[in-house]
Amino acid sequence: MRDDICTIPVSEVFEVRQGCPICRMRDTVEERITDYILGDAMMEPDVRIETNKTGFCEFHYGKMMNRRGRLQLALMLQTHTDEVHRTLFAKKMLNPDSKRGSNAKKIGEKCFICEKIEWGLSRMIETVFRCYERERDFRELFGNQPMFCLPHYERLLAGANKKVMRSHASDFSDDLNRITGTYLKELQADLSKYCTMYDYRAKENGDWGNSRDSVERAVAFFSGRNYKE
Numbered sequence: 001m002r003d004d005i006c007t008i009p010v011s012e013v014f015e016v017r018q019g020c021p022i023c024r025m026r027d028t029v030e031e032r033i034t035d036y037i038l039g040d041a042m043m044e045p046d047v048r049i050e051t052n053k054t055g056f057c058e059f060h061y062g063k064m065m066n067r068r069g070r071l072q073l074a075l076m077l078q079t080h081t082d083e084v085h086r087t088l089f090a091k092k093m094l095n096p097d098s099k100r101g102s103n104a105k106k107i108g109e110k111c112f113i114c115e116k117i118e119w120g121l122s123r124m125i126e127t128v129f130r131c132y133e134r135e136r137d138f139r140e141l142f143g144n145q146p147m148f149c150l151p152h153y154e155r156l157l158a159g160a161n162k163k164v165m166r167s168h169a170s171d172f173s174d175d176l177n178r179i180t181g182t183y184l185k186e187l188q189a190d191l192s193k194y195c196t197m198y199d200y201r202a203k204e205n206g207d208w209g210n211s212r213d214s215v216e217r218a219v220a221f222f223s224g225r226n227y228k229e
């Protein structure tokens with residue numbers, strides 16, 4: 001599988017300035033990999049060797065079930081099923097039930113799409129650190145992001161240290177804390193407004209302000225997944 005399917009230019013993502021940029025990176029890569037899996041991947045035996053072993057997680061099975069490409073999915077599932085049967089029911093297993101149990105658990109924990117996304121995302125996040133350290137324009141772009149979701153705030157904060165950003169590590173975490181703190185505070189206000197709008201008196205002729213989609217935004221903030229239509 002080509003590496004460029006799993007990565008995109010970092011500045012392209014940050015220039016959009018809407019929602020969490022790291023979520024956007026993940027979503028773009030996730031779409032590409034899903035398209036690829038249900039398309040050209042059939043022609044690449046090395047991809048099939050991997051998907052036979054790993055299969056997919058609940059979320060990504062769900063995603064593929066909502067797409068075209070049912071034959072490709074069937075072909076992949078067919079050989080994955082062969083492989084799983086071989087792994088679980090091979091002859092001459094010592095202590096077969098506990099071995100089967102642990103093998104079944106291992107298979108259930110793996111997902112081809114999750115693994116590829118993680119591969120791409122960790123490289124792109126390294127690029128974010130590198131750009132922040134070296135490029136003034138990128139520092140400005142980073143500082144002007146509207147938000148980071150909680151999982152990606154945590155991930156960026158955890159990686160920001162003097163080893164990866166010799167001179168700008170503390171500016172980086174200051175930006176992250178400022179953006180996330182401000183966003184949370186606004187979210188808090190919008191949610192409380194939203195709740196008061198449920199009061200029948202307010203509903204009649206009240207002004208929802210920015211609160212209408214505050215539940216969707218709060219879920220996106222905490223889960224790192226966007227449920228907006």
Ligand SMILES: [Zn+2]
Binds near residue numbers: 020151
């Ligand atoms: Zn995010």
Ligand SMILES: [Zn+2]
Binds near residue numbers: 056057058060113114
């Ligand atoms: Zn997955």
